[in-house]
Amino acid sequence: MRKVGIIGASYTKFGERFDASMQELAWEAFKDAINEANIEPAQIEYSVVSNMGGWSSESLPAVIVSEALGINPRGSVRVEAACASGSSAVKLAHDVVASGQAEVVLAIGVEKMRESPSRTVVEYIGRAGNFMWEFENFGLTFPGYYALYATAYMSKFGAKEEDLCEVAVKNHYYASFNEKAQYRNKISVEKCMYSPYVAWPLKLYDCSPITDGASAVILASEDFIKSHGQEAVWISGTGYATGTANLSKRDDFTGLDAARKAAQQAYVKASIDPERPASQLDLAEVHDCFTIAEIMAYEDLGFAKKGEGIKLIKEKQTYKGGVIPVNLDGGLKAKGHPIGATGESMIAELYHQLLGKVKGERQAEIRNGKALAHNVGGTGHYAYVTILSLDKGERS
Amino acid sequence: MRKVGIIGASYTKFGERFDASMQELAWEAFKDAINEANIEPAQIEYSVVSNMGGWSSESLPAVIVSEALGINPRGSVRVEAACASGSSAVKLAHDVVASGQAEVVLAIGVEKMRESPSRTVVEYIGRAGNFMWEFENFGLTFPGYYALYATAYMSKFGAKEEDLCEVAVKNHYYASFNEKAQYRNKISVEKCMYSPYVAWPLKLYDCSPITDGASAVILASEDFIKSHGQEAVWISGTGYATGTANLSKRDDFTGLDAARKAAQQAYVKASIDPERPASQLDLAEVHDCFTIAEIMAYEDLGFAKKGEGIKLIKEKQTYKGGVIPVNLDGGLKAKGHPIGATGESMIAELYHQLLGKVKGERQAEIRNGKALAHNVGGTGHYAYVTILSLDKGERS
Numbered sequence: 001m002r003k004v005g006i007i008g009a010s011y012t013k014f015g016e017r018f019d020a021s022m023q024e025l026a027w028e029a030f031k032d033a034i035n036e037a038n039i040e041p042a043q044i045e046y047s048v049v050s051n052m053g054g055w056s057s058e059s060l061p062a063v064i065v066s067e068a069l070g071i072n073p074r075g076s077v078r079v080e081a082a083c084a085s086g087s088s089a090v091k092l093a094h095d096v097v098a099s100g101q102a103e104v105v106l107a108i109g110v111e112k113m114r115e116s117p118s119r120t121v122v123e124y125i126g127r128a129g130n131f132m133w134e135f136e137n138f139g140l141t142f143p144g145y146y147a148l149y150a151t152a153y154m155s156k157f158g159a160k161e162e163d164l165c166e167v168a169v170k171n172h173y174y175a176s177f178n179e180k181a182q183y184r185n186k187i188s189v190e191k192c193m194y195s196p197y198v199a200w201p202l203k204l205y206d207c208s209p210i211t212d213g214a215s216a217v218i219l220a221s222e223d224f225i226k227s228h229g230q231e232a233v234w235i236s237g238t239g240y241a242t243g244t245a246n247l248s249k250r251d252d253f254t255g256l257d258a259a260r261k262a263a264q265q266a267y268v269k270a271s272i273d274p275e276r277p278a279s280q281l282d283l284a285e286v287h288d289c290f291t292i293a294e295i296m297a298y299e300d301l302g303f304a305k306k307g308e309g310i311k312l313i314k315e316k317q318t319y320k321g322g323v324i325p326v327n328l329d330g331g332l333k334a335k336g337h338p339i340g341a342t343g344e345s346m347i348a349e350l351y352h353q354l355l356g357k358v359k360g361e362r363q364a365e366i367r368n369g370k371a372l373a374h375n376v377g378g379t380g381h382y383a384y385v386t387i388l389s390l391d392k393g394e395r396s
Numbered sequence: 397m398r399k400v401g402i403i404g405a406s407y408t409k410f411g412e413r414f415d416a417s418m419q420e421l422a423w424e425a426f427k428d429a430i431n432e433a434n435i436e437p438a439q440i441e442y443s444v445v446s447n448m449g450g451w452s453s454e455s456l457p458a459v460i461v462s463e464a465l466g467i468n469p470r471g472s473v474r475v476e477a478a479c480a481s482g483s484s485a486v487k488l489a490h491d492v493v494a495s496g497q498a499e500v501v502l503a504i505g506v507e508k509m510r511e512s513p514s515r516t517v518v519e520y521i522g523r524a525g526n527f528m529w530e531f532e533n534f535g536l537t538f539p540g541y542y543a544l545y546a547t548a549y550m551s552k553f554g555a556k557e558e559d560l561c562e563v564a565v566k567n568h569y570y571a572s573f574n575e576k577a578q579y580r581n582k583i584s585v586e587k588c589m590y591s592p593y594v595a596w597p598l599k600l601y602d603c604s605p606i607t608d609g610a611s612a613v614i615l616a617s618e619d620f621i622k623s624h625g626q627e628a629v630w631i632s633g634t635g636y637a638t639g640t641a642n643l644s645k646r647d648d649f650t651g652l653d654a655a656r657k658a659a660q661q662a663y664v665k666a667s668i669d670p671e672r673p674a675s676q677l678d679l680a681e682v683h684d685c686f687t688i689a690e691i692m693a694y695e696d697l698g699f700a701k702k703g704e705g706i707k708l709i710k711e712k713q714t715y716k717g718g719v720i721p722v723n724l725d726g727g728l729k730a731k732g733h734p735i736g737a738t739g740e741s742m743i744a745e746l747y748h749q750l751l752g753k754v755k756g757e758r759q760a761e762i763r764n765g766k767a768l769a770h771n772v773g774g775t776g777h778y779a780y781v782t783i784l785s786l787d788k789g790e791r792s
Binding site: 381 | 448455456459468471474475477478484488491492494495496497520523526527637638640642653654773774777778
């Protein structure tokens with residue numbers, strides 16, 4: 001298999017972006033990525049555009065984005081895997097290059113969610129569960145879905161609402177240093193605890209926001225990277241799995257089976273010991289759409305044993321200097337969650353972290369040169385895990 | 397690059413399918429494909445689900461389809477490239493296998509369009525052009541878009557409405573032998589000429605219908621095929637391109653630039669002489685969403701010189717026994733056009749044609765063992781061309 005590296009990546013300022021159209025948002029992420037890659041738009045041979053859509057008037061965005069970026073007439077496609085759309089785009093862009101069909105491929109995510117009323121957004125996202133059985137019959141929306149997980153976890157492992165709030169406190173803390181984050185205010189456990197309930201036990205500060213934004217990742221073959229003398233971060237393993245769309249069929253409400261399977265796959269491909277991945281990874285981006293999701297991710301990824309994820313956050317082991325720093329960009333919780341662009345933004349963040357290009361407080365210490373992105377769609381309906389490495393040697 | 401072959405393929409009865417849910421339609425196509433491939437669902441390592449959506453309540457279909465097919469927890473993604481979604485799924489499934497990331501991958505398209513009122517469908521499809529500039533400002537929907545091409549072609553090359561109707565006559569003729577086709581009635585030029593205008597000069601019988609349906613294509617690596625002793629048809633070349641989303645920026649209204657570019661790419665990869673492809677191909681499936689689209693396809697693919705596509709149909713050269721038989725399944729026009737499933741249905745048809753498995757009148761004479769599928773999204777916003785071959789040797 002041909003080795004594939006990332007040669008440029010970026011994400012826009014996340015938040016309420018009424019100042020930019022979907023195309024302009026895409027361009028904003030793309031121009032930084034392509035400048036970093038030091039290539040021309042015409043060198044991109046194929047683009048994979050991740051977008052959930054459903055709220056913006058441009059319902060078929062790929063060609064419109066391609067044209068705005070100046071990469072038309074190159075081939076393009078839109079991909080969607082609910083909130084894991086961005087990582088699915090990177091996986092497929094990787095495979096297009098690895099297959100030999102192209103030397104340089106763009107994965108770009110874009111989402112304009114804030115044009116729609118919040119009620120519509122919440123309702124539409126609710127369909128990412130199972131429309132017929134759970135959305136239509138029980139009226140479940142995503143805060144409700146994750147509240148089920150939170151109550152199960154709290155009941156089984158004795159976690160408290162305050163513990164979940166600690167995740168929000170960490171992610172707001174790091175977002176305060178990230179000029180592209182949607183929310184840059186530091187918060188306290190008290191502030192989180194006194195915020196209004198959305199779906200008990202989840203409060204406003206346990207939930208990721210509705211976000212506009214775009215993110216771009218440019219992938220290239222080893223041959224291209226060598227001949228152009230670029231700095232690259234290598235994709236050393238990807239894992240992906242699906243879970244049943246009916247929550248009533250799930251065995252367990254304290255973790256996501258798809259995420260565990262995706263992680264195992266990725267660890268095997270990237271030669272990471274699944275028994276102690278945290279010791280081999282310098283940092284991780286995990287899918288904290290709700291605070292409970294970050295706790296479950298610690299366990300699903302093997303950073304903590306079952307039921308001990310909550311200990312990791314209480315002991316600040318996922319801050320810098322801890323066992324494994326998580327979401328140093330502020331995460332979905334505070335950086336924001338523009339659904340189709342979230343996955344690429346995680347990978348863009350890790351690319352810059354591994355190269356030591358993140359300014360100030362947020363830069364992780366890079367020792368092993370490895371990092372992981374964990375991107376979930378639905379409540380584990382989809383999971384994609386991507387492992388990046390400064391070293392291309394250990395690739396399967 | 398690893399060689400990739402098709403080991404099973406199928407499509408459902410197309411038409412008004414209120415009898416089946418989206419999942420059930422997908423299963424109907426899948427069960428035949430997997431039986432033909434003689435494998436178990438669990439052997440599929442990844443699935444690419446093509447679906448335009450927007451009309452059915454299950455707006456995020458990939459995981460729901462995967463689960464219904466019993467291939468969960470394998471990874472999955474939805475792809476969309478407007479009406480070329482199906483071929484984009486096959487291209488990406490090919491690349492996942494060719495890259496070495498999987499041995500067996502499923503491309504499956506499904507669309508339930510008839511649940512929505514026709515007016516809604518026409519309006520939603522209209523957005524596949526360019527929402528802001530053409531749909532919203534000028535009210536263009538797809539019959540209108542293709543009518544612009546038809547009038548330009550008629551004006552420049554002296555074609556008549558009767559000539560366009562000849563395409564419908566041919567495609568209805570072959571659909572009459574295809575038990576899975578939406579419309580199995582033979583029609584005459586007169587019947588077409590006296591059908592009501594939809595957008596002058598296009599009449600009802602110049603337009604493809606609104607269709608429910610699903611199609612599945614199972615792709616596998618050469619190693620897998622060899623070790624399982626399967627009969628396979630090889631993917632010998634794929635081409636793909638995009639065109640500007642603004643018709644006002646197009647240079648030409650008598651052909652689709654993206655289709656020409658995609659064809660050239662595919663011919664190079666498949667070692668087909670672009671000067672005389674019809675002599676090397678046994679048959680083709682082309683994207684006849686409107687009759688004028690089939691005429692333009694003849695020219696864009698190099699089956700006829702510019703302005704001479706109309707001669708090809710008038711001389712019945714795209715019937716069996718002619719220069720190159722086209723749309724022996726009835727085409728989008730009469731077999732039907734369930735948007736996300738159309739591309740895979742073309743490829744499923746060619747797979748069976750090349751293996752001589754089509755019963756009766758519709759079976760083409762197979763001499764060269766090569767066939768081509770041409771799948772367009774929008775009015776050339778996307779184009780994907782896929783070349784299949786019985787011989788795996790000539791692959792680039």
